[in-house]
Amino acid sequence: MDCHNNSPEVQVGKDTLKFLLMGNPNVGKSVVFSKLTGVEVLAANYTGTTVGYTKGKIRNLKKDGILIDVPGTYGLEATSEAEEVAVSFVKEGADAIICVLDATNLERNLNFALQLKKFDIPMVFVLNLVDVAEQQGVIIDTEALSKELRAPVIPTVAVRNVGLRDLLSEMEKVEKREKEVCYTAEKELLEEEESRWKEIGRIVEKVQTLEEREPSFIEKLGYASMQPWPGIPLAIIVLVVVLGFVVGGGKAIRGALLLPFVFNVYEPAMTAFVGSFIAEGTIIYNVLVGDYGVLIKIIEWPFALVLPYITLFYIALSTLEDSGYLPRIGVLMDGALRKIGVQGGSIVPFIMGYGCAIPAILGSKAATTHKERVIVASLVSLAVPCTAQTAAFFVLLGDESIWMLVGVYGLSILAMIVGGGVLNRMLPGKVDPMLLEIPNLLKPDLKTVAQKIKIRVKHYLVEAQVPMALGILFAAIIAETGLIHGISDFLSPVVTGWLGLPGEAGLALMLGIVRRELAVLPLLDMNLTSLQIFTGATVALFYLPCLSVLAILIKEFKLKTGLAIAGTTLVAAFVIGGVINQTVRFISSIL
Amino acid sequence: MSLYTIKKEHRCIIENLPKIGLLKSLGLREGINVAIKSKQPMGGPVIVQVGRRCVAIAQDIAKDIQVREVS
Ligand SMILES: Nc1nc2c(ncn2[C@@H]2O[C@H](COP(=O)(O)OP(=O)(O)OP(=O)(O)O)[C@@H](O)[C@H]2O)c(=O)[nH]1
Ligand SMILES: [Mg+2]
Numbered sequence: 001m002d003c004h005n006n007s008p009e010v011q012v013g014k015d016t017l018k019f020l021l022m023g024n025p026n027v028g029k030s031v032v033f034s035k036l037t038g039v040e041v042l043a044a045n046y047t048g049t050t051v052g053y054t055k056g057k058i059r060n061l062k063k064d065g066i067l068i069d070v071p072g073t074y075g076l077e078a079t080s081e082a083e084e085v086a087v088s089f090v091k092e093g094a095d096a097i098i099c100v101l102d103a104t105n106l107e108r109n110l111n112f113a114l115q116l117k118k119f120d121i122p123m124v125f126v127l128n129l130v131d132v133a134e135q136q137g138v139i140i141d142t143e144a145l146s147k148e149l150r151a152p153v154i155p156t157v158a159v160r161n162v163g164l165r166d167l168l169s170e171m172e173k174v175e176k177r178e179k180e181v182c183y184t185a186e187k188e189l190l191e192e193e194e195s196r197w198k199e200i201g202r203i204v205e206k207v208q209t210l211e212e213r214e215p216s217f218i219e220k221l222g223y224a225s226m227q228p229w230p231g232i233p234l235a236i237i238v239l240v241v242v243l244g245f246v247v248g249g250g251k252a253i254r255g256a257l258l259l260p261f262v263f264n265v266y267e268p269a270m271t272a273f274v275g276s277f278i279a280e281g282t283i284i285y286n287v288l289v290g291d292y293g294v295l296i297k298i299i300e301w302p303f304a305l306v307l308p309y310i311t312l313f314y315i316a317l318s319t320l321e322d323s324g325y326l327p328r329i330g331v332l333m334d335g336a337l338r339k340i341g342v343q344g345g346s347i348v349p350f351i352m353g354y355g356c357a358i359p360a361i362l363g364s365k366a367a368t369t370h371k372e373r374v375i376v377a378s379l380v381s382l383a384v385p386c387t388a389q390t391a392a393f394f395v396l397l398g399d400e401s402i403w404m405l406v407g408v409y410g411l412s413i414l415a416m417i418v419g420g421g422v423l424n425r426m427l428p429g430k431v432d433p434m435l436l437e438i439p440n441l442l443k444p445d446l447k448t449v450a451q452k453i454k455i456r457v458k459h460y461l462v463e464a465q466v467p468m469a470l471g472i473l474f475a476a477i478i479a480e481t482g483l484i485h486g487i488s489d490f491l492s493p494v495v496t497g498w499l500g501l502p503g504e505a506g507l508a509l510m511l512g513i514v515r516r517e518l519a520v521l522p523l524l525d526m527n528l529t530s531l532q533i534f535t536g537a538t539v540a541l542f543y544l545p546c547l548s549v550l551a552i553l554i555k556e557f558k559l560k561t562g563l564a565i566a567g568t569t570l571v572a573a574f575v576i577g578g579v580i581n582q583t584v585r586f587i588s589s590i591l
Numbered sequence: 592m593s594l595y596t597i598k599k600e601h602r603c604i605i606e607n608l609p610k611i612g613l614l615k616s617l618g619l620r621e622g623i624n625v626a627i628k629s630k631q632p633m634g635g636p637v638i639v640q641v642g643r644r645c646v647a648i649a650q651d652i653a654k655d656i657q658v659r660e661v662s
Contacts (some may be wrong), residue, residue, distance in 0.1 A: 107643045108618040168621050197620060225644070226638055226653070227629050317659050331647045335633030342608030344647065368613075376638065433649030440644075 005391065008390045015176055019058070021091055022116065022250035023100035024109050025049075028128040031101060031158040033069035036060075036168070040455050041069055042320035042359075043448065045059055046348060048366030050070070051082040053089065062172050067098070073435070074108075076115050079496075081365045081373075085424055096122045096174040098167070102139055103133035103155070103462030104440060106208055110200045113149070122177075124170045125153040131438060136219070138324030144207040209524065225328045230352055234328050235281040242316045251311040258304035262296075270295050286480040287473075291525065294469075294476045301521050302468050309391035310460050317355055318452040322444035326351060327436060334434050340420025341375045341427075342367075343434040353380035355387050355456070357549045361556060370511065371429040375420060377553060381545040382569045383415040385516065390462065392520035393537060394429050402531055408537050415542065415572070464515065467485070475499035475522065494574065499539060500581040501532050508536065515546045531584050539577035542569055594627075594648070594656040595637060603625045603658035617646050624661065 021029045030362055037056025043049055050071045058065040067272035071082040076085040090097070099116055101109040117123060132152050147154040152170045171497035196559070215223070225231050230301060238384050240567030271289045278285045288295050320326055326348050330337075334344030346367055353360035357380050365374040385393060397404040424431070478484050488495070488503030495506045512519025519540035528536065544550070544566055597603050604624050608614055619625070620640045628645055636647040640648040648656075 068647070075612060077612040077616075079613050105642065108616075108640050108644070111616065111618070138643070191617065223628065228632055327647075331629075331636060331638065333622065334647070335631055335635030338634070341636060343649070432646055433651040435611070435617065435649065435652060436636075436648060438619060438645040524606045 004351060008099070013064060014184075015064060017063055017096070017171075017174055017176060017478050018094045019065055019067045019171065019174070020070055020094045020121075021067055021096045021100065022086065022090070022097055023072055023126075024074055024102060024105075024112050025101045025437070027072065027102040027109065027157075028158045029072060029100045029381045031477055032098070032128070032164070032167075032322060033067060033154070034451075035066055035158060035161060036166055040451070042452060042455065044452075045442055045444075046326035046327045047303070047345070047437050048080075048082060048348070048363070049441070051085075051362055051365035053085055056501070058168075058171070058558070061168055063174075065174075068094075070243065073112070075112060079200075080368050087290060090119055091115065094121055095177050096124060098124050098126060098171070099340075100126045100128050101153075103127050103130045104136055104138060107200055108205060111196065114196055114199065117149070117151075122174060123149075124167070125149060126150055126158075126163075126167060127153055127155045128158050130155045131162075132442065137215060138174070139209045139211065141207045141359065143208075144298040145203070159448050161311075165453040174528065182427060189381070199356075216445060219442050222328075222355050223325070225325065225441070226331050226438065227331065230315070231328065231332050234334060238320075238325070242320075245316055246309060246312045247398065248395060249312045251314075251398070252393065254304060255302045258308065262304045263301050266299055267296055283480055290475040290476070290480055292472070292479045292522075294473050297472045298469055298475070301517075302465060302470065305395050305521070306388050306391040306517060307457075310387045310456055313355060313387045313390070314453045314456045315449075318391045318456070319444050320351075322442065322449055322452075324439035324441045327438055327440075330436065331434075331438065338431075338434075339424075339426030340379075340417055342372055342420065343431060343436075345376055345434060346372060347435045348381065349376050350384060352369060353384035353386070354390065357381060357545055358552050361549070361552050368432040371427050372431045374427060374557065375423045377429075377557065378423060378565050379416050379419055381549060381553065381565050382419055382572060383412045384543060384547075385412065385541055388436045389504045389516035389540065392517040392540075396520055396524055397537055398538070400530060404530070404534055407534065408541060411538060411576070412541055415576075456490050463548070467514045471511045471518050475511055479504075479507065484556060498574070498578040498581070499535055500585065501536055502526055502528070504533075505536060508540065509543070512540060512543050512549065516540070516543075519543050528571045531581065532541050535577050538580055539573045542573035542576060544569055544573075592658060593654045594618060594625075594639070594658050595653040597637075597658060597660060599626050599627050599630055602662065604661045605656060605658050607654045607657040608630070609652065611652065613631060613650070618642055618644070619646070619648075619656075625658075 021033055023029055023304050025047035030041045036042055036058050039056035040053060040058050041054050050069055054069045056067055058067050068089065070086045073083040073086040076087055080085045097116060099113050101113060127140060142153045152172060153164050154167045155168065188348065207533035225234055274285060274289045306562055330344035330347040333347055337344055349360040349363040352363055360380045361377045364373045367376060369374045393405065395410060397408060478487065484504060484507060489504050492503055495501050496503055505523060506518050508522040512521060523536045548563060552568055602624060603637050605619060605621055607629050608619060626640045627637055633648050635655050637648045638647050
């Protein structure tokens with residue numbers, strides 16, 4: 001086995017120190033990483049946030065060093081794709097391992113730490129989450145622990161920067177190593193299991209003192225939220241509150257602030273500006289500020305319509321993620337989810353899918369079987385609308401009737417149940433039963449959450465704008481040049497005949513290839529009937545995932561599976577949309 | 592008896608458990624004392640407190656874990 005084969009993209013100098021950031025899942029590695037390197041990576045309060053690795057140059061270190069944020073792992077036998085990444089990194093070797101320990105769960109963290117020590121790589125231990133440990137009445141003697149581990153132990157509260165300076169000065173003491181030694185006696189590790197736990201017991205006895213405390217309110221809440229009663233009603237309340245916050249809040253911001261600005265200030269100003277040097281009525285004038293005017297839509301759609309919802313959704317999601325509440329919903333829903341071939345823990349990628357399918361598909365790497373991964377990725381691509389599309393639905397359907405919105409989301413859930421059931425039977429293999437650590441319920445750290453919201457909104461602004469702008473430009477050109485009529489005629493058997501939509505709606509289908517919300521937004525200005533709105537929304541819901549998602553699907557699952565998923569969504573969109581249209585028409589014709 | 596039959600808020604000592612690597616890594620091993628914290632309906636998991644942390648264990652696995660009840 002070749003264990004020194006560094007991945008090719010690493011560009012490090014000869015003297016660059018290589019540090020691996022390792023530890024059990026959910027102990028704060030990614031927070032430490034972001035703080036030490038300034039590279040923004042997402043952290044969240046559940047197992048399996050980091051599924052790939054990120055490298056970053058360490059700031060404020062007197063030497064030249066890179067740090068690698070590795071997915072968390074419970075042991076050295078990998079049980080998921082994410083854990084494989086971690087294991088391969090240790091085998092590759094490093095100049096030092098920064099091993100992060102969770103002070104609230106020392107025993108289990110030491111189990112991993114002692115295994116890592118066998119690799120004969122210098123180690124620095126970070127005892128993180130000491131703030132939470134203290135609240136729970138757990139006191140750990142770091143000096144004694146350091147003696148036991150024969151390596152430095154730095155107590156930290158990573159989210160509040162406590163202890164990170166001490167960590168840096170320990171890291172400065174690390175020397176570049178001539179030869180990276182690698183450990184191959186994996187068998188030995190397994191055999192030692194029993195004596196290792198004895199050793200752990202002895203260490204914990206020596207370094208940890210527990211004070212009896214009344215459980216705090218948040219601990220009681222953490223307990224209550226995983227009981228069917230009151231957990232299930234609580235989950236429903238959380239869902240309703242989040243929806244109210246996003247839908248109501250978004251509508252208010254849009255109605256009170258953004259739309260008046262766009263229509264009363266921006267549009268007239270832009271129209272006048274363009275009109276001052278381009279004659280009204282010409283094609284160029286219309287492309288710029290006409291019905292599909294690029295200069296108008298490029299502000300109206302992404303900023304006035306979509307951005308408020310995106311921001312509010314990510315405020316809610318980021319807060320929930322850091323609270324540790326999401327895995328509890330997974331526990332409550334496991335029984336139901338198993339019927340569609342996924343286990344409770346996979347609720348997290350589904351919820352993330354309501355933000356964006358890309359992190360959801362990547363996040364599914366934490367799944368323990370390939371089958372489960374494929375099911376999660378397929379269902380998210382098929383039936384989970386991303387926030388941008390959700391925003392478009394809120395505008396299109398919410399302004400029509402709240403029941404239409406409920407209808408479309410009901411259809412989405414129904415499709416997941418049916419699709420999951422089918423895939424579960426069709427795909428070979430089994431889905432592992434649930435085995436999941438439930439994180440402590442924590443009060444989210446305001447700064448960390450704010451940072452995360454910023455990363456995600458920024459991501460939308462950066463990633464979405466170019467395809468969105470090109471899509472809008474394309475729409476404006478074909479609408480204003482009259483090309484749209486040719487296209488409408490061509491698509492009319494499907495669009496008009498089968499789906500019952502006006503010919504122009506073909507535009508939404510074309511733009512929908514680029515981004516999901518673009519399959520909805522063009523319908524806004526078409527004066528559609530209620531049935532047409534519902535059909536259009538249904539088609540858009542199931543229609544192709546956006547181009548970036550398609551790229552990720554192909555990258556993660558190979559071309560064949562990627563195209564199969566995309567093809568299925570396309571067929572589902574037309575079949576379901578058409579059936580709804582034809583059925584309603586048929587029923588109303590006989591009534 | 593199996594872990595799945597233990598009632599909520601009761602404690603037991605694990606006597607025998609299936610060879611699943613992750614179980615051991617999560618801290619479940621022979622001889623340790625655990626408490627049942629919740630049981631989910633519809634064939635859902637049981638939640639077991641191991642040390643200071645809770646772990647959700649699917650019914651299928653919990654049924655294969657042999658325990659001795661203590662009070
Ligand atoms: N109160 C408190 N919260 C912390 C501390 N360090 C990290 N957290 C929170 O703990 C959670 C887990 O942090 P992550 O950095 O995502 O953990 P990780 O080790 O990278 O987890 P994986 O990527 O799943 O292996 C996040 O919600 C953090 O905000 C700390 O010292 N105190
Ligand atoms: Mg991480």
